[in-house]
Amino acid sequence: MEKKVELKEIINSQREFFKTNATKSVKHRIRMLQRLKEAIKSNEAAILSALYKDLLKSKAEAYMSELAIVYAEINEALKNVKKWSRPKRVKGTIATFPAKNYVYSEPYGVVLIMAPWNYPFNLAISPLIAAIAAGNTAIIKCSKESIYTSKVIKNIINKAFDSNYIFCVDEYIDYDELLNQRYDYIFFTGSQRVGKIVMNAASKNLIPVSLELGGKSPCIIDETANIKLAAKRVLWGKLLNAGQTCVAVDYVLIHSSVKDKFIKYLKKEIKKRYPNALNNDTYPRIINEHHYNRLINLIKTEENIIGGRGDDIVRRLEPTILSNVDFDHEIMKEEIFGPLLPIIEYDDIKKAIRTIKEREKPLACYVFTENEARAKHIIKGVSYGGGCINDVIIQVSNHYMPFGGVGSSGMGSYHGKFGLDTFSHKKSIVWSNTIFDLPLRYAPFNPLKFRMLKKILESFNSKIN
Numbered sequence: 001m002e003k004k005v006e007l008k009e010i011i012n013s014q015r016e017f018f019k020t021n022a023t024k025s026v027k028h029r030i031r032m033l034q035r036l037k038e039a040i041k042s043n044e045a046a047i048l049s050a051l052y053k054d055l056l057k058s059k060a061e062a063y064m065s066e067l068a069i070v071y072a073e074i075n076e077a078l079k080n081v082k083k084w085s086r087p088k089r090v091k092g093t094i095a096t097f098p099a100k101n102y103v104y105s106e107p108y109g110v111v112l113i114m115a116p117w118n119y120p121f122n123l124a125i126s127p128l129i130a131a132i133a134a135g136n137t138a139i140i141k142c143s144k145e146s147i148y149t150s151k152v153i154k155n156i157i158n159k160a161f162d163s164n165y166i167f168c169v170d171e172y173i174d175y176d177e178l179l180n181q182r183y184d185y186i187f188f189t190g191s192q193r194v195g196k197i198v199m200n201a202a203s204k205n206l207i208p209v210s211l212e213l214g215g216k217s218p219c220i221i222d223e224t225a226n227i228k229l230a231a232k233r234v235l236w237g238k239l240l241n242a243g244q245t246c247v248a249v250d251y252v253l254i255h256s257s258v259k260d261k262f263i264k265y266l267k268k269e270i271k272k273r274y275p276n277a278l279n280n281d282t283y284p285r286i287i288n289e290h291h292y293n294r295l296i297n298l299i300k301t302e303e304n305i306i307g308g309r310g311d312d313i314v315r316r317l318e319p320t321i322l323s324n325v326d327f328d329h330e331i332m333k334e335e336i337f338g339p340l341l342p343i344i345e346y347d348d349i350k351k352a353i354r355t356i357k358e359r360e361k362p363l364a365c366y367v368f369t370e371n372e373a374r375a376k377h378i379i380k381g382v383s384y385g386g387g388c389i390n391d392v393i394i395q396v397s398n399h400y401m402p403f404g405g406v407g408s409s410g411m412g413s414y415h416g417k418f419g420l421d422t423f424s425h426k427k428s429i430v431w432s433n434t435i436f437d438l439p440l441r442y443a444p445f446n447p448l449k450f451r452m453l454k455k456i457l458e459s460f461n462s463k464i465n
Helices: 005-020 026-042 044-055 060-085 122-134 147-160 176-179 190-204 227-243 256-273 289-300 349-358 372-381 416-423 445-464
Strands: 088-092 098-107 110-114 137-141 167-168 186-187 210-211 218-221 251-255 320-322 340-346 366-370 386-389 424-431
Touching: 005 110, 005 137, 005 424, 026 044, 026 122, 026 147, 060 122, 060 227, 060 416, 088 190, 088 424, 098 251, 110 122, 122 137, 122 176, 147 167, 186 190, 186 320, 190 210, 218 227, 218 349, 227 256, 227 340, 227 366, 251 256, 251 349, 256 320, 256 340, 340 349, 349 372, 349 445, 366 372, 416 424
Parallel strands: 110 137, 110 186, 137 167, 186 210, 218 251, 218 366, 251 340, 320 340, 366 386
Antiparallel strands: 088 098, 098 424
16 A cells, blocks of 8 residues: 555655656657557457456457557547647737737646546546546555455556556555645546545646546437337447446436337346346456445335346446336436336326436437437437437447536546547747737827727728628
């Protein structure tokens, strides 16, 4: 376990290294991204093994949801970091005429990245890629719940990099000890409860933060939807990582006329994909006993249950459909984070949308419909982090789009260039010249100057508008 004085010394050494401006060099950033990629490549087997030990993730699922996304992020950064980092010339105004105007991307400095246990590799390394690409130094804190993956990450990072540049602390480090330090930026992925603690700690030193949280993400299925495909895709997304995914469908809100048909197809999909889930080596388990028992207790609060069995030893929980839920049920009071799928039926889509809008803003929202106008109405009318029409979860795999929450589901976003922007301060620079100097801007002011200034500014503004 890292001692407080050691962590403080490491942070101080990173701050001193940052002051040398070495990390701001694009060549340095590219070298470090390449080094990270090489370190990951050489430790692929260890990473996949650790993910299996922690969550029983199959190699296929672990590679798809953890390693492939990380490689895509690194490759995108390597390809574009030079372009992303260039100063961007922007238009001027009458006040800055005839100067040139630029926006510079400037790294914050020492950043803290706090990763969760559900996608322990992806959600530790993807923000790190963005931090490196932006030119920062970084402290990484992995979860003690995903202990095997956390140890592999710590081994990879601390062997590949000097501690005055990138350092992974012990996963058991005390939260107060970790947060009672002076960082220049904090990036946190996890629960709303801990997110509030992080934000409160950051506020004491006015440290800017990104919070990637969660929430109860709805999936609306209307009467026009392709129900068979909806069942296939909803179940795939729901059972990815055994439901322990922040953007998983938390509950289905479905038109009463197609509810029974949807449940029928769900049952067929479960039988086809995971016919014996409790003994299926490709089906992940619940991360720990606390969350396993929490999910078992949620199942017990419902009456109409399809599935619901668990293996107390391995902590696998079979796909479970809760077919007659309403918004006042116990299971609708918190994010599920497991393979439990509550189904709520509706008859009036307007009322259903109002009910969603009355609740906290979710991280994701999904809509299955063949009615394009209705889909656009929901996109424009409901506030949420991001989502899909006629699909689920895949929005997070596109590094050309920002990923992040809104309201209680988080603040800030990342992936691709959006990650570099998150870990960068945008510095505005007016590059003036000494050849031309407008005398009207200087005192003393008189009625003639006022009339001339007003005429010039009105003329300029009218041309813009």
